[in-house]
Amino acid sequence: MAEVAAFGLAVNILTVVGYGRQFVVSAWSIWKSGPDGLPGIASLQLTSQDLIGVTERLKEAETMAIGNDEDGQLFELAKRCNTVAQQILRTLGDIKIPEKDHGRLLPSLSLFSHRDSILKATVSAFKLKWKESDIKGLEDELEGLKSEMMMNLAVSCRTSMIKSIDNQNIMLRHLAQSQKTDEQLEKRLDDIFSRQDGLGSTILEFITSGITSPGRTNVGSSLRDSLIEAVYDSAHQSGSHNIAAAKFEISEDQRAVLGKKFISKIHYDGMYEREQAVATAHETTFRWIFENPQIRKRASDELSEISDGVMRTWDDFGAWLQSDSPLYWITGKAGSGKSTLMKYVSMELPTAPKDFTLHASQTRSRCTEFLLKWAKTQPLVVVTFYFWAGTKDTMQTSKQGLYRTLLSQVLEACPEAIPYAAPERWETLCLFHIDTRRLTTSDLQEMLIRAVKYVSLRMKLCFFIDGLDEFKGNAKDLKELVDWVKVLMDAGPIKICVASRPWVVFEDALDGKPNLLLEHLTYDDIKGFVTSKFHADSEFKSLQQQEPDFADQLIKEIVRKAAGVFLWVNLVCASLIDGMMAGDRIMDLRKRLDMLPPDLETLYDRILDNLDPMYTEHAAQYFFLMRASLHTPEALLFSFADDSDQDPESPFNLKKGLLEGADIQYRVKEMRKRLNSRCRGLIGITKFGNDASAAFLRSLTVQYMHRTVKDYMDRKDTHQRLLGMLNDKFDPYVRLCSASLAMWKSHVDWEVRDVLESHQKLFECLRNAANVADENTGLMVRLVEELGRLMRTGDDKMVLANVRALGTHSDTFLPLVDQSCFGNTFLSLAIKFDVMKYVKVKVEKVGQGCVIASKQPIAPPRLRHPTSKPAKKEAWRSFFKRQDHGSNQAGTPAHGPNGTSENALVPWPLLLDALFSNASPNPAMVSLLLENGADPNRITGEGDLQSTIWIEVLAYAIVVNSGRVSTASNSSNAWADILQLMVRHGANIETRTIDHAIRIVVGSYSIPPSQQGVTVTGLQNTFRAQKFASGGTASKSTRERPRPTGRMSNNVEYNPYHTMQMKRRSRRVRG
Incomplete structure (x- = not known):
């Protein structure tokens, strides 16, 4: 076949390139080191017969017709390679290097003056023949030959992939027959036709098996990477790569497997963590969002209490969902419930029946009924993303996290869009079943735009993007983010609903778009929430029976003072209920309410002021554990860290073995109670429900109640205040190191679907160990030693089974580190x-x-x-x-x-x-x-x-x-x-x-x-x-030892132990 002949010619061309590169290395060595560079030339002389054979095959190729190479590119490459090979062979033939009797190059000729003279003369002759400019010219020529050859191979592979599967198999059979003996052939054909490695891998195997040039270590992986590079370059040059990638002929099973592999690379840990953590709306809250604003305006008789008699309305959200209008902006002050509203509108309803008007990947949400009127006969796909600045996970505050989340949902709904969204990556996957290129932010952005262009012509896409203000960046970055939202709208007939605080940058960019200001519309919602909270409390019921007027007035006063901020209401209700449980009378409750400040940060100050003295230090410890955690900490990790407060030996005494679901449930419930009583709602365990499965309980995390809480805790004055609440002995890093060891010993991470999560736990333990204060070195060393012992244990079946699950064995750590x-x-x-x-x-x-x-x-x-x-x-x-x-x-x-x-x-x-x-x-x-x-x-x-x-x-x-x-x-x-x-x-x-x-x-x-x-x-x-x-x-x-900057092991700013010790030592010096 013509393809096989072309691939054979590629073998000869790449062999010459390999010889040429070795010659260039030796030539530079001679110029830099004189006689010390001659051994490289000598080794090339020993294998020159192979190069002569290659030149003869290149001459034969000039007389052959290969495929449809109308431009004669391969023939031209063959001629150029032959010229290079002849030039090298002439030099190898002219240079005479003295040898010992047994034919090996003398290792110490410089010890003998006459031999030294011969070598110097040889070097001088070489330098006359090969000037530095000549070597550089040859180096450039070889690089050009390889680049053009790889480009040609990329085009050939692409052409082969477009052919029918039967024709591909015929070509592969010819390749296999040229490589294997009859006994090996059938087994090799079985491997080839199963396509375990991709068509490109088989072609490269044929090529690399024929390359005979010296220095070919790792030639397979090197050529594969060069070919992948050429795939990208040739695709951009051809201008028709989108069509080619989409036409690749592979089996449906392979297409499904490669599609899942592609999407899995886009996923990241914690992708839906924020969406799941957002509070579910109270049963009567936000129902008005789908109502006609004018009808509700006429029906409202209490709205004037918070709006100075001016009736406020909003742009009809339900009507927007049904229209072709592309953008809607939900805005409101911090804590007004924007994220909860976005979740209320877009969240899938678990009890909803299957709706065949939706795409197969979708289930009905509250907005579905309205969006289907916009979608008409086309399938509907709802896509969501929640920015979240209350975490240390940078993905959730970045464009990359945004693009990955949206793109993965779009492609899961429409996998056939992958070749159009990422043609070069899809081509690489089809050829080699791997994609070695890192996904950059710009790559993801381009892929998302292409995917939306393709999918929006076949389906109706509606995006809900929450928390634009929680994107990490300055005003310019925020403006660019909004501009990108507009670019996304231009990609196709789609709808986008965004939510953010009413910052100037958003007001300027979104002026004139349909919108609503949330705090002006939630009076009834907040009143219903407060009433529900109080009516569920037995102490309030007693108060209402005794003082019904005061009870009603108390609710109204809370709602008025809240000014539309749900977060403030939640904290205030908790404080008042605590007062009722403590026996507060009417005057006490009124005083308590009057003392609570209307702004959130001052309210946080007041919460810290009013912590139970018994729990003050414990609360500060929890806040520092949050600061010290590299990632959003699991509730179970917090529980183990809490254990070490009472007993530093607890991780050593913990028996090895899988922690049962009932044990995890007990620990998590107790941790939830302790966080609530100590931290008064500022941090806590989210999405706690009735699910008692071990997998669900392990997924529970400790989070800041709101982004404003994290901002408050990150303030320097708050940091100093928390330091004053601690004693000398607290070191959050040794606690977290201890907790990580306990997590390992209880094997709670071994059953997770992604072994990288287990790697992460190991890494976190060691990073925490790196930050432990000097005074705790002894305990830290014991903890790390115990972790190392666990990693090396081979007699415990659970440990051994799960170390194997990491793709390694009991005393090996290769998969746990980068290459x-x-x-x-x-x-x-x-x-x-x-x-x-x-x-x-x-x-x-x-x-x-x-x-x-x-x-x-x-x-x-x-x-x-x-x-x-x-x-x-x-x-x-x-x-x-x-x-x-x-x-x-x-x-x-x-x-x-x-x-x-x-x-x-x-x-x-x-x-x-x-x-x-x-x-x-x-x-x-x-x-x-x-x-x-x-x-x-x-x-x-x-x-x-x-x-x-x-x-x-x-x-x-x-x-x-x-x-x-x-x-x-x-x-x-x-x-x-x-x-x-x-x-x-x-x-x-x-x-x-x-x-x-x-x-x-x-x-x-x-x-x-x-x-x-x-x-x-x-x-x-x-x-x-x-x-x-x-x-x-x-x-x-x-x-x-100099302290390097930017290393975790020297980051003592957030270790309260270091800070306290320095302050106390300075006081002693002054005293």
Whole structure:
């Protein structure tokens, strides 16, 4: 088949590109290092026969007709590749390198003057033939050849995907027949036709199996990433990629599976947490929203009590739902019930019967009846999102969270829109069954607009977006958000209802749009709510019987003073009911009401003032636990944190085993009571109902009652006030660390649908441990040790089963970390998360230059493909083959085991964890390890990969400095600090060592010297000055370890223990 011939030609072209790249690396090495660069040329000479074979096949291809390549692009590529190959072969044939009798390159020719002269002459001849400009030209030509070849492959794959499944299978059969023997063929065909890896993966397997160029480690993943890049580039250039992606021929089962995989990537944890947490409206509240405003205006006889006799109306919401008008704005002051109204209108009714006028993914809500009149015969889809600033989850306050939530709901309703919304991603999924590209905010925005354009022509879409004012940003950002809402409206005939406070930015942008001002319309609702609250209380019933006039007047006074703020009413009712239970008389109740301020923040002050003295400290502890939590904390986590207040040994004494639903229910109910009695409603457990299932109870969280409460708690004066309510011993981080351990021991996270949630619990425990106060180091170390023991336990069936569920085994942590350099031990994990105090205790016991035994660690960056894919086994085996448990100086080989199996233990320097396990390493952690004997000159690897930790660090720091890799904003400064630390601790700064690092940058990272921004001499002078300044050893300032900025382990602002200790020490000094 023509396609098979084209793919065969691609094999030859990419083989030449591979040879050419190795030649360029060797050429740069010769220019930088003289004779030391000749071994690369020698190794290419040994395999030159393979390249000669490729050139012969390229010549044959010039006489063949391949497919419909009317433009002759493949023929042109073949000719250019042949020219490059002939040029390289001529050079390889001309260069004569002296060899020993057994034919191997002499390792130490520089020791013999006559051989040294020969080598120098060889280098001079090479430089005459290959000037730096020539090498750069060849480098550019090779890059162009590969780019054009991958573009051609992308188009070929796209063309193949459009063909019928039968034709695809015929092509795959031909590919398989060209690869396999008869015995292997049938099994291979079964694998191919099941399409487990996608058509593109099969094609790439054919291509990579034929590439014979040297240095082809990870060639499969490298080509796949290049092909994915070409898919995106060629799609944009073609202009017809939307049509092509939608026409891909795959089975319906595959289409459904890939659609679910695509949507699952858009989802994020807690996507619907806010919507579920919003209070459900009182049974009589908000019914007026669907009424005719004019009719209700005439019927109202009490509205004037809050509006100075002016009857207020609103734009008819029910009529808007039925009309083609695209936008409606619900506005109102903080706490007026906007979110509750949005939920009331759009929430699915659980008891509603199935409605076949809706899309299959939808159920009836209160607004359905009205929207169906707008939708007519088209299916109706209701989409919702709630911004929420009362959480630490940034997704719920960001555009990315907005786009993800809306897009996932639209695509779940209409999966066939995916190829139109994200054609390149869909193409990648169809070809490889994976999508390696990160979803950026701009990607999601474009995808949502495209999806709405497609779906709105086939269905009726109505969006409800609550809390625009809770979006995180300044006035300019808020204006852009509203502008985007208008862009979304322009994407198709859709409806959007938004809710926000009446800020100027929204009033200016939404002026003239249908709207309502909520606090002017809820007098009856609030009156009904207050009446219901009081009538449910036996003390009020008694008061009403004795003083009916006062009871009625009390309700009216509350409603009047509330001024439309439901939140204020809720808190005030709770206060008055407490007074009635305490035996307050009429005058007491009137005084209590008069003392309650009308604004929310002053009311919060009053609530703190009136806390029960017995509970004051406990309430402050709960507020600090909320501040210290990285994410919205589970009610069960709070319960365990509360236990450690009474008994610090409780997590150690807790028996391992799944916590039963009844036990969880008891804990959560008790926690709810304690939060209500201590915090008086400012924080509490949301959506508490009658569901007693373990899954539901585990999902319950502790949240701020309202966004205004979080804003109040984040104020500096409130922070200082809470500090004054604590004693010396409270440390929220050690409490949370203890609670996380208890969560692990009770296995409450093992049955969740997403194992990443379990990873998150582990990470949170370690991050909390990193912030524990010095005085609690002993307890923290025990807690972390116990967590590590659990992670390594293999005799407990529950632990072992669930560690396997994480895709690993009992003493391995690979899936728990990102694909960076990482030792496969619990101590490595602690280093990654900067648990400084724990690491210090452990490495002082480890000794041996901070080297430990580890299973299958992940190799350093240059042994992996630049896109951070895992290292090939051969690469990391070679890297660790010459390591032992001792510390070696540069130049002294280390003798380790003869090869390593997957389960074999290899010596692992913890210094590598500190250096390469994070995007931006922590100089303080590096300093800690160096001070405890870590050797920067420790030898790693063998053969071509032999190096030292110092050389690897220096090479990577040069790469970061060049700007060729994506790193954190403060990464360059961190690497500069680390280089200085390593120099002060004896790093080898000889010319040969620095030159080795620069050659690695050229060879492994493909960055030519002209783009590195450094020279051997310049670096050496800098390092000598640093070494001289420290007297050749670690200086006092180094031993004290600099505190890096922006690391969690140094964030003491929110640890009340640190703050109190500093204040008390300062008072003692003054005294």
